[in-house]
Amino acid sequence: MSVPATFNAFRIHDDAAGYRSGIEAIALDDLAPGEVVIRAAYSSVNFKDALAGTGQGKILRKAPLVGGIDVAGHVVASTDARFKEGDAVLATGSGLSETRDGGYSEYVRLPAQWTIPLPAGLSLRESMILGTAGFTAALALLRMVENRQTPELGPLAVTGATGGVGSLAIDIFTRAGFEVHAISGKADAADYLRELGARDILGRDALSTTRPMDTARFGGGLDNVGGPMLAALLAQTAPYGNVATAGLAASPSLPTTVMPFIIRGVSLLGVASAGTARDIRDRVWQHLASDWKPAHLDRICTRTMSMADLPDVFATMLAGGSFGRTLVTIAGEAL
Incomplete structure (x- = not known):
């Protein structure tokens, strides 16, 4: 399959004319270099995407x-022998929309090092309902x-429970055999939240x-909020339990003391999904396609949209209206 001379992409500019983003026609040569060219089927919307698309971060x-x-999509060209035309693949993080062109494009050029063959047990659509959010939740569990x-x-407590990472974490942790309490x-x-597997639902005052x-x-948990809630979760974690931190929806601060760490042996584990090593990345995706695969992906996918809808979704997400996962359909499953 040949790549057309131009195709549509959601591009972000930051120059003398100001910070702006929107759909425009670009060519393959406009994209960052890479060994694998794919026709994109799906992408997703994460908090980081909203920050990047609006310039608020x-x-x-x-x-x-x-x-x-x-x-996620299908390979149309590759100079790396590990990939051939028609292969279904995905990529998350790895510099996308940070140091190189990302996934909001009809065609995407990727480095082979960060291109993941779609694991058996996942469809392209399912892989993007998961996306960085599901990868982050599963990486947190792996670390714990x-x-x-x-x-x-x-x-395990999960804060920010109705967001993408929180929703998927509830399902993933439950599948892995843990009792989950949603905050x-x-x-x-x-x-x-109960549909996803949460045994108990607690308000923020918990x-x-x-x-x-x-x-x-709590035996531990995953925090997506930061600030006083993370400090309180550490203070209420059992001896030698683990708390993974993956977000700062409320605050980047951490007003705590060393007491949970030196008296109860609690561990605070950082989860930085974007820079995860390839071998760990492969392990996480294998779990997500098998024993940790969420049972309620269709329920967690609360919205399906096109690239043209991105600005509205960014605004809603930054205003605190995030709920579940938003899937972006680009070409769908068709080659």
């Missing part, structure tokens, strides 16, 4: 760049399990303590 390291930190997290330590300020989302140590009620 310093995400782009160079401009102009095509937005979108996730993409490798640090001896077990269901016997107690339930959310959206009382009307309780039924949704993590409102300002004490450096409190009664241990």
